[in-house]
Amino acid sequence: MDDSRQTDGSGHVPAHDLVIVGGGLAGGLIALALHRYAPGCRFLLVEAGRTLGGHHRWSWFETDLRLQARQLMDGFALNGWDEGYDITFPRLGRTLPTAYRSLASAEFHRALMAELPEDRVMLGAKAATVDADGVTLADGTRIDARRVIDCRAFRPSQHLAGGWQVFLGQHFRCEDPHGLTRPVIMDASVDQVAPYGNEAAYRFVYVLPLSPTEVFVEDTYYADQPKMDAEVLKGRIADYARRHGWKGEVIDQEAGILPVVSGGSFRAAQAEITIPGVALAGARGGFSHPLTSYTLPFAADNALAIARLLANRPGISGNELAAFCAARAKRHWRATAYYRMLSRMLFEAAEPDKRVVVFEHFYALRGRLVERFYAGRSTWPDRLRILTGKPPVAIPRAIRALFSSGKPFKTETPA
Known part of the structure; x- marks a missing residue:
């Protein structure tokens, strides 16, 4: 992809309604949900790598996803097993009947690039600084935006x-x-x-x-x-x-x-990485299963919730979006x-x-x-x-x- 189409020739990128920083699972699904369910939102997905999703395989049980989340995943070519799965332990062997699904990051990238408009994705663009008004890339390019969501990788905390x-x-x-x-x-x-x-x-x-x-x-x-x-x-x-x-x-x-x-202390850990006016999502925002480390069900739910919010309240501010995501993160922390x-x-x-x-x-x-x-x-x-x-x-x-x-x-x- 030629990323120069994003600029006006001077290194400055025109304003967007929303910039999503990080094109991993969380960021990619937010972009997909916005494209499908909030078509009026002019978003830009910014990813440091050359492909979306990195180099991963995400797996989940079919029952992990609610109906709309399953529909969100419909565009991906999934590996699926409807006959259940096996487990083996020293004193236990068992087949459980739950259907299982898996998605390779190469397919994640291919499907998103096929569905998202070409001008909504910027690859090979590492964020140097993020703030409430946009993102400055490592090459000095400035991307102005009304709102920003930070979906970069989880950062361990002493808290x-x-x-x-x-x-x-x-x-x-x-x-x-x-x-x-x-x-x-x-x-x-x-x-x-x-x-x-x-x-x-x-x-x-x-x-x-x-x-x-x-x-x-x-x-x-x-x-x-x-x-x-x-x-x-x-x-x-x-x-x-x-x-x-x-x-x-x-x-x-x-x-x-x-x-x-x-x-x-979730509050203290989030305080270390929170940027005023910038929303947090994905594992960085605390959205994972504490014991299994599964993230896909929570990423899909968050993507749909954000898309619904921006479709219903297109004028919402960056501070309000950040507060919305923070409230969801706190509920998730309590629930888990x-x-x-x-x-x-x-x-x-x-x-x-x-x-x-x-x-x-x-x-x-x-x-x-x-x-x-x-x-x-x-x-x-x-x-x-x-x-x-x-x-x-x-x-x-x-x-x-x-x-x-x-x-x-x-x-x-x-x-």
Whole structure:
């Protein structure tokens, strides 16, 4: 794409109703929702990379999304499995019936670029500064706007507590059919050791059959530190593929380190990154599942809410939009308090090599309860059921974790 079409030749970009900073999942879905449901809004989506969505794969259960959110995703070519998914633990193997969906970032980019007007997207444009009146790019270009939404990446804070979900996934093209018909959301029968030193961590392998001969295999672990040894993870994935008889070539790879938030002061953390008059969305704005780190259901809901607001109140100010998003973030923080408590149970009450028992206990419960858990809509009976029965952790440690504010994030630079 020729980004020069955005300027008037002097380096100055004409004013927009809204500038969305960050073309990842949250920013891209906001742009899509505005295009479909608030066509009068002159928005611009600004992304530092050369493609929208980065290099990721987002997955979710079909029941995570409400009807309109499903409709918002209709334009994407999704991988889907209606026959359910499998989980495997040392003492538990089970198939659950919930349909599962997955979206690759390459398809996210392709679909958005095909649907959004060409002049609404600016790629390769890194934001140097953001303020209530617009964005200044690293090359000095100024983009003026009536409103700004900051959808850049999550930034760890000393005011938040928790651990990390670390993963590396590889897309294999197999020489012969791999034989899978359903995703394996968690295969926790693997060794429960982090890929650095001898530190234990809850570890599992995640498998998506993308076609009869293509499979995505991801090695994931929950750990106290944001460390990744990519070569060790690649070796583990290769061993897993060999054990299952999958021979072939790696055609793509992705990796990431996601926060698993267990507590802290949301107000203080947001104060560190809030820019007066600028709205926050996405993981940066606090919109993720504290335990699973899933973001897509919340990103879709936020995109639709913002589009409805701007369609109904086209004259709303930037300060009002910022307050609207901040109020949604506060409600989300309150609504997900239960999941943060479970995160504390995982990181503080369970010994690292016993964390697998916590998940094994959870996945033995009823399928509908599991569905509501992932969607962030657990009922009070669900919450009680998760905490009843033979406790998977020592009761004194569980009580301490229950009343703890969480372990502050360890934010060392990943290896």
